[in-house]
């Protein structure tokens with residue numbers, strides 16, 4: 001049973017059609033990400049759900065109610081933007097209390113709710129500070145508390161961690177997930193960062209030019225991408241045209257296909273290998289080694305092509321640039337795209 005239904009939603013700005021008949025369903029308490037490259041329509045859809053932008057066609061349902069034409073203030077939806085949007089002349093307490101004051105809630109209730117929201121985001125000690133006295137991460141947490149205090153049914157997050165450094169970003173991502181559960185919310189986040197989408201989401205909707213290219217869990221999108229586009233977006237797939245794959249493997253692949261290989265699914269060996277049934281053993285030369293945290297990415301030149309292979313950092317001793325190596329590719333690791 002879905003909680004939010006986006007039904008055949010379309011939107012154009014002049015002759016630029018930004019949303020092309022989008023439909024998707026979101027369950028209660030789900031954490032959903034709208035993922036895609038810049039300009040593909042994610043924010044336009046998020047703003048339509050919030051009521052901050054109109055749509056040309058279609059319907060938006062929330063908890064079985066048609067909210068397509070409802071005022072933003074009547075939707076019980078909270079929104080957090082990349083740019084925080086805090087009031088610079090108000091201290092943290094008053095920024096967070098703003099919405100409750102507008103609703104003319106009693107003073108004692110406002111105080112309790114604000115302090116409890118600030119406690120949730122670990123900011124009690126900054127209650128009297130002004131936005132200019134806070135770091136980017138602290139400002140974003142104030143923005144989060146300001147939304148939480150209104151106890152929205154739905155929380156919308158538009159690239160909320162963009163302006164925050166990598167370490168704090170991780171901590172805030174986990175905090176938001178924790179609060180999403182604690183406040184019993186349904187959350188929809190827009191991002192162009194696939195790692196962030198994979199860390200946070202129950203379901204990812206990957207957009208491409210105003211349509212949803214694929215929806216699923218992060219594992220589904222990563223392991224079974226339905227197209228070359230999804231594979232390139234979700235991971236660091238080697239995407240190889242059939243003609244070239246036929247050339248380097250000596251096999252025969254239909255020209256209509258493109259081959260996808262995940263770098264971590266390819267084995268790399270210094271010693272000579274015997275190919276078992278349907279396996280490929282390809283010889284090449286290491287042209288580059290790029291450390292990437294817990295893995296090292298090897299770029300291996302085979303004829304005129306480069307294939308990326310990921311190896312755990314503690315398994316790469318003994319390999320150097322210029323070494324001749326053998327790659328083993330198992331048949332069940334090969335993906336075929338039309």
Ligand SMILES: Nc1ncnc2c1ncn2[C@@H]1O[C@H](COP(=O)(O)OP(=O)(O)OP(=O)(O)O)[C@@H](O)[C@H]1O
Nearest residue numbers: 013016018036037038039040041042043044045192
């Ligand atoms: N108010 C507007 N008037 C005209 N065109 C607009 C308006 N808002 C957005 N657009 C255009 O609509 C397209 C989609 O914009 P949108 O902000 O939804 O993309 P996005 O996927 O969220 O991108 P980004 O990640 O860069 O924010 C873009 O081509 C953008 O220039």
